Amino acid sequence: MYISHIQSEIKIGLEIHLQLSTGKLFCNCPDMESPALDGTFSRWLFPTGNESGDIDIAALQEEKKHISYNYKISENSCLVEADEEPPHRINRESLKTAMSIAASLNSNIIGTVSVMRKVVVDGSNTSGFQRTAIISTGGELILNDHKIRLTSICLEEDSARRIDPDDGKTTFSLDRLGIPLVEISTAPDIRTFQEAVEVAKEIGLRALLTGNIRRDSDAIRQDVNFSMGYGRVEIKGISKLSLISQALQEEEKRQGSLATAIEIFLKRGGFTEVNLLDFTHRLINSNSKIIQKGISAGNKIFIGKISNMLGLLKQGEFRIGREISDTLKLFSISGFIHSDELPGYGISQEEIDSIRSEMKCKENDAMMIISITEEKRSIAEEAINSRIRKLCSLDFSETRAALEDGTSRFLRPISGSGRMYPETDLPIIKLNDELFKEAISEVPKSFDEAVAIFLKKWEISKQESEIILSSGRKKEFEELSGIWGKPREVSRIMLQFIPEMERKFRKRVKREDIRQIMAGVKRMSYGRVSLEIAIELMISGTDINQIFNSDLIKPLDAEELRLILEDLRRNSELRRENVIAKVKERTRRPIDPKAVMEAYLGDLH
Amino acid sequence: MEEKYAIAVREFENILSENMKPDMWIKLARIISEELSKSRGVVISHGTDTMTYTSSALAFMFEQLSGPVVMVGSQRSSDRPSSDSFGNMEGALAFSSTNIGEVGISMHSGTSDDSISFLRGTRARKMHSTRRDAFKSISSKPIATFRNKNVEYISGYTERANETLLLNKLETRVALVYFYPGLSGVDLEKLSEDKRAIIIMGTGLGHISQALFGSLKKIVSNGTKIIMTTQCLRGTVDLNVYSTGRELKKIGVISAGNMLPEVALTKTMFLLANNEDEDFESLMIKNMRGEILERELLGDVY
Numbered sequence: 001m002y003i004s005h006i007q008s009e010i011k012i013g014l015e016i017h018l019q020l021s022t023g024k025l026f027c028n029c030p031d032m033e034s035p036a037l038d039g040t041f042s043r044w045l046f047p048t049g050n051e052s053g054d055i056d057i058a059a060l061q062e063e064k065k066h067i068s069y070n071y072k073i074s075e076n077s078c079l080v081e082a083d084e085e086p087p088h089r090i091n092r093e094s095l096k097t098a099m100s101i102a103a104s105l106n107s108n109i110i111g112t113v114s115v116m117r118k119v120v121v122d123g124s125n126t127s128g129f130q131r132t133a134i135i136s137t138g139g140e141l142i143l144n145d146h147k148i149r150l151t152s153i154c155l156e157e158d159s160a161r162r163i164d165p166d167d168g169k170t171t172f173s174l175d176r177l178g179i180p181l182v183e184i185s186t187a188p189d190i191r192t193f194q195e196a197v198e199v200a201k202e203i204g205l206r207a208l209l210t211g212n213i214r215r216d217s218d219a220i221r222q223d224v225n226f227s228m229g230y231g232r233v234e235i236k237g238i239s240k241l242s243l244i245s246q247a248l249q250e251e252e253k254r255q256g257s258l259a260t261a262i263e264i265f266l267k268r269g270g271f272t273e274v275n276l277l278d279f280t281h282r283l284i285n286s287n288s289k290i291i292q293k294g295i296s297a298g299n300k301i302f303i304g305k306i307s308n309m310l311g312l313l314k315q316g317e318f319r320i321g322r323e324i325s326d327t328l329k330l331f332s333i334s335g336f337i338h339s340d341e342l343p344g345y346g347i348s349q350e351e352i353d354s355i356r357s358e359m360k361c362k363e364n365d366a367m368m369i370i371s372i373t374e375e376k377r378s379i380a381e382e383a384i385n386s387r388i389r390k391l392c393s394l395d396f397s398e399t400r401a402a403l404e405d406g407t408s409r410f411l412r413p414i415s416g417s418g419r420m421y422p423e424t425d426l427p428i429i430k431l432n433d434e435l436f437k438e439a440i441s442e443v444p445k446s447f448d449e450a451v452a453i454f455l456k457k458w459e460i461s462k463q464e465s466e467i468i469l470s471s472g473r474k475k476e477f478e479e480l481s482g483i484w485g486k487p488r489e490v491s492r493i494m495l496q497f498i499p500e501m502e503r504k505f506r507k508r509v510k511r512e513d514i515r516q517i518m519a520g521v522k523r524m525s526y527g528r529v530s531l532e533i534a535i536e537l538m539i540s541g542t543d544i545n546q547i548f549n550s551d552l553i554k555p556l557d558a559e560e561l562r563l564i565l566e567d568l569r570r571n572s573e574l575r576r577e578n579v580i581a582k583v584k585e586r587t588r589r590p591i592d593p594k595a596v597m598e599a600y601l602g603d604l605h
Numbered sequence: 606m607e608e609k610y611a612i613a614v615r616e617f618e619n620i621l622s623e624n625m626k627p628d629m630w631i632k633l634a635r636i637i638s639e640e641l642s643k644s645r646g647v648v649i650s651h652g653t654d655t656m657t658y659t660s661s662a663l664a665f666m667f668e669q670l671s672g673p674v675v676m677v678g679s680q681r682s683s684d685r686p687s688s689d690s691f692g693n694m695e696g697a698l699a700f701s702s703t704n705i706g707e708v709g710i711s712m713h714s715g716t717s718d719d720s721i722s723f724l725r726g727t728r729a730r731k732m733h734s735t736r737r738d739a740f741k742s743i744s745s746k747p748i749a750t751f752r753n754k755n756v757e758y759i760s761g762y763t764e765r766a767n768e769t770l771l772l773n774k775l776e777t778r779v780a781l782v783y784f785y786p787g788l789s790g791v792d793l794e795k796l797s798e799d800k801r802a803i804i805i806m807g808t809g810l811g812h813i814s815q816a817l818f819g820s821l822k823k824i825v826s827n828g829t830k831i832i833m834t835t836q837c838l839r840g841t842v843d844l845n846v847y848s849t850g851r852e853l854k855k856i857g858v859i860s861a862g863n864m865l866p867e868v869a870l871t872k873t874m875f876l877l878a879n880n881e882d883e884d885f886e887s888l889m890i891k892n893m894r895g896e897i898l899e900r901e902l903l904g905d906v907y
Contacts, residue, residue, distance in 0.1 A: 041715070041716045041717040042717045042718060042719055043687060043717065043718045044691070044692070044718045045686040045687055046686050046688065046691055047686055068718070068719070079735065079736065082716060083681065083687050084680075084716060084735055084736045084737060085735045085736075086735065117685070119686060121686045126687060127681075127685055127686070127687045128685055128686020128687040129685065129686065421684075424684075
């Protein structure tokens with residue numbers, strides 16, 4: 001049974017993170033996807049006291065995990081990402097984009113920007129901190145006549161991307177590390193789950209209008225702050241808008257069930273410290289595969305009694321077992337078997353009865369079986385006890401990681417204030433008038449206004465303008481139009497031809513490659529048909545330099561056309577209506593229909 | 606670390622290493638000597654910028670050592686979680702409890718935190734301004750590495766002696782000059798004024814422009830010794846191969862062989878202060894503290 005909570009108690013705030021396509025924030029590496037190189041290196045991280053001498057609680061939690069981290073070097077990384085060189089000066093274009101977004105949301109841009117270090121020792125930053133700078137404070141968004149206040153807009157560097165460890169080691173790729181992120185935080189003014197989705201969508205759209213947002217599946221990520229009376233829970237890393245509402249529903253359900261379970265637990269008599277006792281000798285002949293596997297791996301089998309917890313670990317909607325196992329996972333302890341799952345896992349009723357009687361288990365007492373090394377015993381005990389103690393206080397505040405299915409898992413305690421200290425390797429940045437002027441001139445007003453300005457400037461259709469702007473491809477379009485010179489053709493190629501070819505060859509094309517192909521074909525003064533053939537060749541896997549030397553993209557010249565027409569006339573009946581089609585049948589090369597017609601008519605005379 | 610070692614801490618100077626001066630090397634050497642009479646080994650935390658000048662000066666001043674003298678620093682300051690100082694220090698403490706009787710440097714072997722090298726104080730050089738593995742043992746292998754909590758010995762070393770012998774004098778009237786196309790004789794002579802010796806970092810095998818020969822002759826006639834090293838850092842000076850070299854030799858220029866330029870500087874300071882003038886050249890080319898490589902191998906150390 002789960003107690004339904006009235007909506008008015010619910011407080012929701014959002015943090016929206018948008019990756020910028022301006023190149024990395026503190027070095028000259030590109031922000032694009034890039035292949036991994038061969039190199040890997042490993043590092044330890046040590047939480048350090050900040051200037052006031054506290055060590056942050058979230059940082060300490062990570063340190064308890066005793067892990068060395070591996071990093072895979074990517075092509076778009078340099079010594080800065082490897083924490084082997086101080087940060088370079090902040091990327092000006094990123095700064096400008098953040099300022100434009102701030103201005104469009106009426107957030108007050110501050111005159112001097114100081115970069116700070118936010119301690120993060122989970123390995124996702126090689127330095128052990130994330131660089132972040134407040135760009136503006138305050139601001140608001142009005143949605144369906146409801147005002148949502150903003151607290152701040154920050155510019156920060158993205159973390160390294162965790163890649164699946166195949167060797168059991170925690171491994172990150174350096175490709176995402178250092179990509180600029182604009183972080184937009186709202187006050188807890190959001191009232192409903194649906195409103196949270198709408199706010200995220202609206203903020204995302206405003207930012208996309210700058211044209212400097214990356215196009216990638218996780219280029220926009222949302223963190224949700226949620227409270228229903230049991231403390232603030234931060235759910236990190238929701239990559240899809242559609243999952244925001246689901247994540248909130250799941251969290252409401254989780255906290256509701258937890259509160260009910262804890263209420264029952266406390267009524268029964270509440271918490272007694274869990275001690276893990278060595279039962280290896282007693283279970284040495286057990287038929288349980290899990291137990292035997294553990295013993296042969298050198299583990300011991302420990303049993304712990306959790307007084308008053310029977311039926312609350314995993315029964316009906318109660319899932320305190322998962323709360324405990326999530327915590328244990330942080331210390332690389334893969335899990336445990338508990339009484340709500342027994343008999344099972346090859347453990348017989350007889351074995352259970354015997355253990356229960358030896359542990360002096362009362363009716364409502366649960367027990368857990370855990371297979372770990374002796375060294376991990378005290379770490380596990382502390383993790384289990386501190387988790388249950390925290391739940392009993394009905395303070396559920398913590399940071400959780402969003403999962404693909406809409407649920408989330410425990411990540412770490414909410415970070416304390418001890419996390420920030422100044423980045424001493426960078427000077428304070430004064431935002432000068434010139435920067436303000438440039439940033440303000442690029443401020444997107446409203447979407448409709450932006451579309452109107454855009455289609456007038458480039459003389460393309462309204463529909464095309466809308467697609468380009470709402471998908472954040474403004475800069476890409478402007479850049480390609482600058483190269484090719486014919487905006488309408490660029491729009492057609494970007495929005496129709498390339499997606500068609502990508503579907504055909506099941507491959508994503510790189511923006512840099514398109515740029516190169518366009519510039520090359522333009523240099524040779526060939527037309528759209530040549531360009532399309534060149535793009536198709538490229539996507540099908542032909543080397544770019546080979547394409548430029550290929551006859552396939554070269555339009556037929558007058559002499560070649562004359563020979564084809566002559567041959568066609570000998571073998572078939574050629575008419576004004578079919579001449580272009582006939583010529584096309586003869587060659588894969590680009591032809592200019594006007595030139596064909598002229599040659600055909602000219603020959604007639 | 607406190608559980609494994611009994612550590613006494615003593616403050617020497619709290620300065621940036623670029624502000625170190627030869628008289629501080631002497632002061633430091635005295636403290637080391639004092640501490641070695643009470644301890645198994647000494648670890649010195651030192652800024653990385655001039656660490657190899659200090660390490661080579663100390664190496665020459667100690668005729669013999671009753672324990673390892675380990676210099677340690679960090680390329681990433683200890684206020685950041687990713688600092689290399691913790692690993693370097695752990696290695697330093699491990700090296701300080703070995704039976705090595707030399708001065709060396711404990712820094713990262715590579716960019717990873719899993720290996721710390723102990724580099725001979727007279728062959729080490731800072732080869733990168735920012736990387737953790739900036740310190741390299743030029744054209745030679747480290748003495749040892751520390752990985753997986755173990756010290757592994759890689760190349761030969763001098764074992765510690767029963768007692769420490771310190772010769773605590775240095776001649777500071779010595780200069781180090783970097784030759785470049787266009788260096789004027791006037792400048793060279795000015796730099797050599799009142800100097801007992803100058804170390805020149807020449808090109809290639811140890812050459813400088815023939816236009817400077819007149820100045821060199823003047824400098825030598827004033828009683829100033831001229832020692833030639835190479836800007837290549839790797840490889841040796843050889844004044845027999847080209848006519849320029851042969852003429853330099855005739856003028857009286859002394860070849861430092863494959864000694865590093867900064868090491869030739871500290872060695873000169875040491876020799877001039879503690880030995881007779883006439884023994885200078887023979888001692889300069891004699892390998893005293895591992896500063897000269899008897900063999901350069903075609904291996905992986907280039």
